[in-house]
Amino acid sequence: MIEHRDDQIERDVLAAMGRPGAGWWIALATSALFFFGGLILWGYQIFRGLGVAGINNPVGWGVYIANFVFWVGIAHSGTLISAVLFLFRARFRSSFNRAAEAMTVIALMTAGLFPLIHLGRVWVFYYLLPYPNERQLWVNFRSPLIWDVFAVTTYMIVSAVFFYVGMLPDLAVARRRLGGIRSRIFRVLSLGWRGTLRQWHHYGKLYILLAAFATPLVASVHSIVSWDFAMSIVPGWHTTIFAPYFVAGAILSGTAMVITLVAPMRRILKLEAYITPAHFESIAKILLLTSLIVSYSYIVEYALAFYGDQPPEAGQFSYRALGDYRVFFWAMILFNSVLPLSLFIKQLRLNIRYLFVLSLFVNIGMWLERFVLIVSALAHEYEPYAWGTYSPSFVEIGITLGSFGLFFSLYLLFLKTLPVLSITELKEHQP
């Protein structure tokens, strides 16, 4: 009976890796089109110079930095769902962890492009790296931007290792079940996994070690991203709550993106038996909790901006709500704080279609949050003579769409090349 059930799980999960349908090809072609469009525009920017972007003085950071923060945020939920929920022994993670881990790696690859794009002269990117040189020129280790290089790189390496190690037993299953060239590829990738007691023992130890290591890493990476802003003395940026606020925001956006990706995946790949509404309800609770933390941060930031005698701070927060970017600001409040409150209703938490639509709004809201935070602070600093506005150029918009194209292209490729659910854990958790 158990063997039959295990066999069914293996067949169902690996069936998702079967010959792709027309829908998959259309989706991939569309995503790739956006990606190549973005790539061409980046080439145009390199050829013409950074002047083709809308960034200016005083708004020197625009959508490129907003995109970087957004994609790093998206990358957070993978490790949260996988590592943190593993440590807390939450079983529902098995329905989402593989997709979330893949999303993490892909989102980090996407995020990593934006500092390079923002550099303008991308060919001198190695100035960011501390390499030995005869002139003894070193990077500024006191700059949070350099902390970013180390933090994001470490996170990328640990996430990729965590993703790969967690997949080893499933790669061995794929090696056994799939034929042709794929069997040979999985033979190499599964590193000689035989499923012996000794191998499982080592695997268990390594996996929990990686989970324990990755958990504080999740918090530290986005804290460091937040310090890109908080270390400055720009009104609206220099605030102590930024680290936990950014971490909560990252988990909120990442969880929303997991729902955006998994809800259609479940239906298209016929995985309804393994990803149930109850699993979605659990992840919706995380979405609700992080939305509440983010909303709390909004309230505290606003309240304390008007506490004491801080005209620049108060001016900045008035500008956000009433100034040039007020539409984006109120949309952000609606999408990140108001709409998720509907998740207090159990029926809505169990409604996958509703969750899918809500997750799209939260994704938009979180992108807008980064945009409002970055642009409005620079546009309205201390001195009125230095105030200005910013609107992204077609190059910036095109590259932003291109990043979404890259993300979805890679995710679609993942769906057809690797097991999308953890076969091992599904077998463990079956009643």
Add this chain to the structure above:
Amino acid sequence: MKAVETAIALLLTAGLVLIIEQATWSGGGASLLCTLTIWSSIAQGALALVAACELTRARWIQYVRTDLLRFTPMLLLTALLFPALGPSLSIYPWSQAPTFWLSPDFFILRNCALSLLCWLAARTFALHSNRRSAQTGFFAVVYLFAFILCQSFIAFDWVMSLDYPWRSTLFGLYFAIEALLAAIALSALLLAISRRSPTTEPSTLEARRDLATLLFGFSILWAGLFFSQFLVIWYGNLPEERGFLFIRGWTAPYQGWALLFLAGIFLLPFGVFLSRRAKEISGVVSAVAAVVLGAFALERWIFIAPQVAVSVPALLLESLLFAALSLYLVTADRAPAASP
């Protein structure tokens, strides 16, 4: 627990605290503020921990749930004692030039109202939790909202405004997480003094390990928040911000105490609970929990003492009274131990 006996215990504690506050050596309200800041956080944190565990269905809580819920009346005591700070509000720098938000009457009114609201939410939640009613989850959420609100006001109103116009947006969240950390430490102590029999010992061991792991995790979380606040202020190096850190971290006598509470809340639990074996030894877990609670109280004193003269004898006496009340609340209606 009989309601009348509890009411007498509360009134007795309140009366003794007020008598101490009338003494000339008591420091004019500063020690009461410090006592209330410490004990309201412990009591609110205890209830919040149960509420969070109800929502996440944590199994270890069953060993200390009833004991933690017994802290509910202490919330009422802190709410009733808060107006006693009224005549001492001159300890706040804003009292010299009140604003709409920071005015003595409104300050007392809103904080009393919030404390009472928190007690009501806690009481309703405790009643439903004790009955194991189907609405426990709902009231747990309501209480957690009240908890976050009250902790934020304790942080921003009671403590931060002592350094007015200094401000830190992280303070509220920091206090809330610290209250939960204190409650976890309290749970470890309660687990150690709880009745055990040979049949329940293996599961108690598992609960102790879980509690030690939580203490370990929360000490890291606390350190993360502490560092986040410290780094932004230190790096910004703005005159109006750095004074808060400078007085507490770089000047005597607070510098030594500051290092001590850092070691007590973070370094000790982190270092000790890296060992899996240490998490299983009752004495070790209890000792670390006691140090964490002590360091937590010390930190609250360091927040307050540089701005106003806190009478340490008065603070210790009041804290002893609150500790005695806690012991009474936890042990008063415990059934006699069943023979093994």
